Amino acid sequence: MVLIKHIGRYVLETLETTGRLVIFFARATSHCFRPPYFYRLILKQVIDIGYYSLPVVGLTTLFSGMVLALQSYNGFTRFSSESAVATVVALSITRELGPVLAGLMVTGRVGSSIAAELGSMKVSDQVDALRILGTNPFDYLIAPRIIACIVCLPILVLIGDIVGIFGGFLVGVYKLNFNPAIYLYQTVSYLEPMDIASGLIKASIFGLLLGIMGCFHGYNCSRGAQGVGLATTNAVVSGCILILIFNYLVTELFFSS
Amino acid sequence: MKYPRIEVRELKKSFDDTVVLDKINFKVHLGESLVIIGASGSGKSVLTKCIVGLLKPDNGDIFLDGHRLETNSSDNTTVAANSISYVFQNSALFDSLNVIQNISFGPQLLNKQNEKDANEIAKESMKKLDIHPKFGSMYPKELSSSSRKIVAIARALAVKPKIIIFDEPSTGLDIRASHKLDYLIRESVKNENITAITITHDMNSALHIADSIAMLHEGKLIWSGKSSELKKSNRAEVRRFIKPFLSST
Known part of the structure; x- marks a missing residue:
């Protein structure tokens, strides 16, 4: 009986x-599409979220591209298909690794900071002060x-794609002794705009x-430092x-056929 | 017919099954300073948050100059913002803005002044409260708690409100800073001809600031009247609350 009660409470x-x-x-989304727009604040957030995430996204995708080139080379030599390394790196980075890794890294860096910032504002009455001042x-x-977040993530991913493919190129050319021109040709020729x-x-x-989750948890944060941490x-x-769930759903939507 | 500046009628507020405010009624007139006293948990902050629109009362009405205030806006923003300012217990200054930006925030966003005019208003407000101009570029974390409270008062006054609510202004301050703050509140109310509602459990502050005093006890308004009459009250709860003060003076 107690177990059922606990399950019931959890479900509710x-x-x-x-x-x-x-x-x-x-x-939140409805407020993104209607004025007032605080352009200065949007620009500040673009710099905080986009510009300052560049190093973490760049490093992550660079090393992922390098590892991917090495691993796929090791696997493909078993089937004598080493020439597919460049294509596999490009496709994996652009379709999957770029967006997912950038998404996860930015969630770690930005999602947490949004939640902490809004949570601190909530517990120190700054959110109520905003309301009092008619905002x-x-x-x-x-x-x-x-x-x-919506504007910066695609830009970060595009840069991450280029850096990741470049990482694969570095390993392919300098470690695995691919011809640079052929590597680049194979990267570009099989890559489609889609x-x-x-x-x-x-x-x-x-x-x-990640923007919604950061804002939701920060805005609804309970009192005290423990609440902000949680x-x-x-x-x-x-x-x-x-991000992982929606990655599957969007992939299914684009590539299931 | 002359209406009171603010009138609270039959205000009720509960959280789950706990009644926090029970049929509260009072009036405050133009230029009057009302101090609400009461022990912790008596419902003082809930009452002022209902007045300013941060909490929605379960029942009852609040009138500003005879007009009923709506407190159930869908976006939870206060509809009273144009008329009522609030000084929070912990100041609630915006961390990311410096002192000038904090004070000019209201004139700019609430009163729709341009940035230059809003900054002028902020500087004027700082001057009135004797805040040195060097503080203008400082951030809240660089200020002492008493300076933060004074800046919070400047921010509240900058929007030229009809009513200003002070939530425990002297909490956490030493006696000297507390006296200075009491003086500033009193002077601001007098000079700006605004109506003030102050919450405190500090009787020294209360008697210094108040024209009239109301006492809340377990969610009920058990006493209200002129501040000079408080000591004459025969109600046991009032006597118990002011006893430590009476014995120290």
Whole structure:
């Protein structure tokens, strides 16, 4: 009986949180499409989220591209298909690794910081102070962050794609002794616009997800330092999980046939 | 007919099954300073948050100059913002903005002034409260707690409100800083001809600031009247609350 009670309570709490998240999502996205727009704040967020995430995304995709070239070379030599290394690196980076790795890394860096910042503002009454001064927190705090996430993620992924392919090129040419011209030719000739486009669309969706999760957990953070810490953890964990789930759903949508 | 600046009628607020405010009624007139006293958990902050629109009362009405205030806006933003300013217990200054930007925030976003005019208003507000111009470029984390409170008052005054609410202004301050703050509140109310509602459990502050005093006890308004009459009250709860103060003076 006690077990059923616990399960029932857990189910109800999950449903309640899901409901609150859906309402928050609807409110937050609607505020992204209606004035007032705080352009200076959006620009600040673009710099914080986009520019300062460049090193982490660049390094992640660079080394992933290098590892991918090495691993696929080792695997493909068993089938005498070494020539496919460049194509596999390019396709894997643009379709999957670029958006997913950038999404996860930016969630770790930015999702946590959004949740911590909004959580601190909430517990120190700064969010209420905004309301008192006639400013809607959804316009001033949430919309700029979500807009910046949606705009920055595709740009980061595009840069990450280039860096990742370059990482594969470095290993291919300098370690595995591929001819540079042939490596580049094989990279470009099998890469279709849809491969890159699907990755960028995924990146926008991931940007929306990580922005929403960071804002939702920060904005609904409970009192005290413990509440802020919990909000930060929840923002990162839920953001990462949603990115992985939506990665499958979007891949299914684009490439299932 | 002359209406009170603010009138609270039959205000009720509960959280789950706990009644926090029970049928609260009071009026405050133009230029009057009301101090609400009461022990921790008596409902003082909930009452002022209902007035300013941060919490939605379960029942009852709030009137500003005879007009009923709506407190159930869908976006949870206060509709009273144009008329009521609030000074939070912990100041609630925006961490990411410096002192000038904090003070000019209201004039710019609430009163729709351009940046230059809003900065002028902020500087004027700083001057009135004797805040040295060198503080203008400093951030809240660089200020002492009493300076933060004074900046919070400057921010609240900068929007030229009809009513200003102070939530525990002297909490966490030493006696000297507390006296200075009391003086600033009193002077601001007098000079700007605004109506003030102050929450405190510090009787020294209360008597210094108040024209009239109301006491909350377990969610009920158990006493209200002129501050000079408080000591004459025969109610046991009032006597118990002011006893430590009376014995120290």
